[in-house]
Amino acid sequence: MTNPSDIVWHDHAVNRATREQNLGQRGVVVWFTGLSGCGKSTVANELDCQLSRLGRSTMLLDGDNIRHGLCAPPDRLRTEHSEAFAARFGLGFGSMDREENIRRIGSVAALMASAGLITLTAFVSPYRKDRDHVRQIVEAAGREGDFIEVFVDTPLAICESRDPKGLYKKARAGEIKHFTGISDPYELPENPEIHLPGGEGMSAAEQASVVLRWLIARNVFQAG
Numbered sequence: 001m002t003n004p005s006d007i008v009w010h011d012h013a014v015n016r017a018t019r020e021q022n023l024g025q026r027g028v029v030v031w032f033t034g035l036s037g038c039g040k041s042t043v044a045n046e047l048d049c050q051l052s053r054l055g056r057s058t059m060l061l062d063g064d065n066i067r068h069g070l071c072a073p074p075d076r077l078r079t080e081h082s083e084a085f086a087a088r089f090g091l092g093f094g095s096m097d098r099e100e101n102i103r104r105i106g107s108v109a110a111l112m113a114s115a116g117l118i119t120l121t122a123f124v125s126p127y128r129k130d131r132d133h134v135r136q137i138v139e140a141a142g143r144e145g146d147f148i149e150v151f152v153d154t155p156l157a158i159c160e161s162r163d164p165k166g167l168y169k170k171a172r173a174g175e176i177k178h179f180t181g182i183s184d185p186y187e188l189p190e191n192p193e194i195h196l197p198g199g200e201g202m203s204a205a206e207q208a209s210v211v212l213r214w215l216i217a218r219n220v221f222q223a224g
């Protein structure tokens, strides 16, 4: 067994403050959470564009994309690794798999924020304890306020009516197990930094601008 004390943290010559100063911004994690189809990816992508147009340094991490690599499912891993490897490290949608998915992403997002990036993440992340754990990881790597939870609160009926990938239809037909909102829980954020009422009232660009204004108001970077 590896003794935790055998793994020693290395402080680097270039620290976070220098990296943030060089970029002229504060490294943060903007954590979009909500049901499948609520608009997380679209709003995060819109915000990424708005920040990029202002010359900010950003990165966007998205559920579907990360599940092609860092958090790939067993089926994808077994094409290049052993069956035992795929079974051990591949991630599905059971509660423990989602816990590990979010733990890995939270750790990577914390590293990106430590590099001074405005790191946007769009994951269902249905379990409150998992989101809270990411908050701890991110703020332990930096300081309080580095983790910004954004709840995209689109009603299930609207998410299901959109169903851009046909997953709700499959879930209703029992073809997908543990589908969030249908056969798996989504634990509502109790006190998100930003609550975006979903539905059709605001465009994704308008929702993204709400987050942008929040970031500017809290001096994550100086606009203009």
Ligand SMILES: Nc1ncnc2c1ncn2[C@@H]1O[C@H](COP(=O)(O)OS(=O)(=O)O)[C@@H](OP(=O)(O)O)[C@H]1O
Residues within 6 Å of the ligand: 035, 036, 037, 040, 041, 062, 063, 064, 067, 093, 097, 098, 101, 102, 122, 123, 124, 125, 126, 165, 167, 176, 177, 178, 179, 180, 184
């Ligand atoms: N069972 C089940 N439950 C929920 N979502 C499912 C499931 N199976 C596949 N998908 C698709 O995977 C995307 C969610 O992946 P995430 O990594 O964000 O999920 S989680 O944070 O680990 O809960 C999610 O993408 P988005 O629609 O962009 O949210 C779904 O399209």
Ligand SMILES: Nc1ncnc2c1ncn2[C@@H]1O[C@H](COP(=O)(O)OP(=O)(O)O)[C@@H](O)[C@H]1O
Residues within 6 Å of the ligand: 034, 035, 036, 037, 038, 039, 040, 041, 042, 043, 122, 162, 164, 199, 200, 202, 203, 204, 205, 207
């Ligand atoms: N504010 C909005 N108003 C109307 N449609 C939206 C809005 N935000 C996203 N959409 C649409 O909803 C669907 C799901 O958006 P997506 O970003 O893929 O959701 P998620 O990443 O949460 O699964 C897409 O077709 C997208 O164009």
